[in-house]
Amino acid sequence: MGTTMTMRNSPSKVILTVTYLVIVILVFIYLKPTPGQALVPSSIHNAAQSGRTGRTLVHIAARDRANCQPNRTHLLELKERYELNDSFKYAKRLVHFTRKHNIQRKSMTNLPQQLLNGDFQIINTQSHMKHKIPGCSKPLEVPVSTSPFPQNVDASDFMFGISTTYERFMESSTILLSDWAYWLTDGVGRSNGGKMILVLIDADTDELKHAKSFLTKAGINADTITANSSLPMATRYLSLLPTMYAHRDARNKKWFVLCDDDTFFPSMHALKQRLAEYDHKREMYIGALSEDIVAIQKHGSQAFGGAGVFLSPPTAERMSRVFSNCTTEEKLLEADWQGDRLLHQCILENSDTTLTTIPDLWQLDMFGDPEGFYEWGTRPLSLHHYRSWHHATPSLYSKVAYICGEDCTLQRFQTNDDYIISGYSIAHYPGGITFDTHAIEASFRAEHEKGWNFDYKFGPQRKALKKTGRKISWELKESSILDDGCVLQTYIRRGNDTRWVTESGEPMDSSDGVIELVWGASGK
Numbered sequence: 001m002g003t004t005m006t007m008r009n010s011p012s013k014v015i016l017t018v019t020y021l022v023i024v025i026l027v028f029i030y031l032k033p034t035p036g037q038a039l040v041p042s043s044i045h046n047a048a049q050s051g052r053t054g055r056t057l058v059h060i061a062a063r064d065r066a067n068c069q070p071n072r073t074h075l076l077e078l079k080e081r082y083e084l085n086d087s088f089k090y091a092k093r094l095v096h097f098t099r100k101h102n103i104q105r106k107s108m109t110n111l112p113q114q115l116l117n118g119d120f121q122i123i124n125t126q127s128h129m130k131h132k133i134p135g136c137s138k139p140l141e142v143p144v145s146t147s148p149f150p151q152n153v154d155a156s157d158f159m160f161g162i163s164t165t166y167e168r169f170m171e172s173s174t175i176l177l178s179d180w181a182y183w184l185t186d187g188v189g190r191s192n193g194g195k196m197i198l199v200l201i202d203a204d205t206d207e208l209k210h211a212k213s214f215l216t217k218a219g220i221n222a223d224t225i226t227a228n229s230s231l232p233m234a235t236r237y238l239s240l241l242p243t244m245y246a247h248r249d250a251r252n253k254k255w256f257v258l259c260d261d262d263t264f265f266p267s268m269h270a271l272k273q274r275l276a277e278y279d280h281k282r283e284m285y286i287g288a289l290s291e292d293i294v295a296i297q298k299h300g301s302q303a304f305g306g307a308g309v310f311l312s313p314p315t316a317e318r319m320s321r322v323f324s325n326c327t328t329e330e331k332l333l334e335a336d337w338q339g340d341r342l343l344h345q346c347i348l349e350n351s352d353t354t355l356t357t358i359p360d361l362w363q364l365d366m367f368g369d370p371e372g373f374y375e376w377g378t379r380p381l382s383l384h385h386y387r388s389w390h391h392a393t394p395s396l397y398s399k400v401a402y403i404c405g406e407d408c409t410l411q412r413f414q415t416n417d418d419y420i421i422s423g424y425s426i427a428h429y430p431g432g433i434t435f436d437t438h439a440i441e442a443s444f445r446a447e448h449e450k451g452w453n454f455d456y457k458f459g460p461q462r463k464a465l466k467k468t469g470r471k472i473s474w475e476l477k478e479s480s481i482l483d484d485g486c487v488l489q490t491y492i493r494r495g496n497d498t499r500w501v502t503e504s505g506e507p508m509d510s511s512d513g514v515i516e517l518v519w520g521a522s523g524k
Helices: 011-031 042-050 057-068 072-081 166-171 173-184 205-217 233-245 268-275 293-299 313-321 329-334 339-350
Strands: 087-100 108-110 121-124 140-145 158-165 195-201 222-227 255-258 285-287 309-311 355-357 412-414 419-421 425-428 472-481 487-493 513-521
Touching: 057 087, 057 513, 158 166, 158 233, 166 173, 166 195, 166 205, 173 205, 195 205, 195 233, 205 222, 222 233, 233 255, 233 313, 233 339, 309 313, 313 339, 329 339, 472 513
Parallel strands: 087 140, 087 513, 108 412, 158 195, 158 255, 195 222, 285 355
Antiparallel strands: 087 121, 255 309, 285 309, 412 419, 419 425, 425 472, 472 487, 487 513
16 A cells, blocks of 8 residues: 655655755844844834834734833843842833924923822832732823934035044943944944044054954944054144045045044934035034133133034145144144144134034033933033043933934923933922923033033023932933834932932932833824
C-alpha cells in the first residue's frame, strides 16, 4: 500500500520553513537600527512627514489603557536609578494634546482641569505589588499650536563650527551626540542638511577618525580636524571662520555659525525662520549679548559665542582675508586674549558691520539653580552653559517636540489645582498661584552678583520660592518615545531636597516622589 505525501511531512515543507526563517532573520538584521542612532521611531518620523499626528479613537483608547498602568520592573528601575527610598509616592497622568491652526504659542496656557485627581499612590518596592494601581483619570486635554516637527527641518543653510578636545568629546560623547543629533539630524540617523566642522585640539589621525565615526553613526554630517594647542585660544576660535569658508560645502551655506559644544538649538525651524529675516548676501554679524550686564561692561557689546554667532558669507570672506592681521600679538592683547572679543574687534576694525542682536539666543551666564529660566515659558532659539555654569538637560525637554511640535518645548500649562507643567519641571504651589507668572523667578545668580545684573534682560524678577513652603517641584529626569508613539516623561523629587521646606526648615513632604506624564495626540 503506497504512502501519500502531504505538505505536513514533505521535504518541501521543511525547505519552505527554513527559507522563511532565513528571510525573517535577514530582514531583522537589515532593519535593526544602530544603537544610539535613532532618536525617534520610524513610525513617528513617517507620520510627521505626512502630516498625520493622530490615530483613530479606537486606537487611542487602547493606547491609553496600555499606558495607564506602570509595571513593577519600571518602578524598580526608577527606584534603583535615582536611589529612591523603598517606599515612594507615585502619580501618573495621560496628556492629550490637540494641534490647532487658530492658536499661537503662549507663555502660559490655563487648563480647566486638575493635574492630579486624588492622592498619590504609595509604591512599596519591597512588596510583591500584586495589586493594580488604580486607573488613570480622564486625560488632561491640552491645546497647542501647529508648530513644525524637528525631524522635518531642512538645515542646509547652516554650517556650525565647534572647538573642543578629543578627551572632552569622548567623556561626554553620549550626551553630545544626543544633543547634536537633535538639531543636526532627522531623528532617525540621517543628516538634516546641517554641516558641522568639529575641531579637536591636539587630536591625532586615529582620534579624528574615531570621532568622525561616532558622528557618522549618529547621522551627523561632520568633518573633524585638528588644531595645535600652542596657538592662543582666541586665534583658534577665529580660525574657524576661514576654515569653514574654505570648505567645499561653503558655497551652499547662508550662515556660518560659531558655537560651543554645550550650545543647543531647540527650535531649528524657528531659528531658520528668524535668520531668513536678514539678507545673507550682505555682511551680517548676528548674535546675542550676555544676560548679565556686568559681563557686558567687562567684555563689551559683542556677540557672546555660546549663544551662537551667525555670520553671512560676505562677512566670513572678509574675516578670512584679514585673519592674519587680526591675530597678531598686539591684536590679541587688545582683545584680552578672548575669542569673542577678538572677532568683534576684527569686524569693527575691518568693516562697517555692527552687531545685530536676536534676544531669543540665550548665553545663560548664570550660576546656581536655573529653574527660574527654564520654568519661564520662553521659546529659546539657543541655550548655553547647561553643562557647565548650571545643569539642565535640553535634549529631554525637547523630546516631546517630535510628536507635539517645536512650540511644545518648555511650554507651560497651569491646572486649576495650582500645578504648573513647564517641561523642565512640575511645580505645585499649595498656597495658590498668587504671583505674576510672567515675571521670572530669581532662582539663579550672576558670576559677580550686584543685585541688578539681569534686570535689563529679564525685567523685574520675583523672589525665589525655595525654603518658603510655597512651592514644591518634581524635575524632569527621563523622557522617551514609546513604541506606540507617545512620549513618557518622568519627573522626580527627593524627600530630602532642602529647597522644598517651610520657612522654619520643616520638609513639605519627606517622601520621595515620582510623577509621570504620557503625552499623546488626542485624535481630534
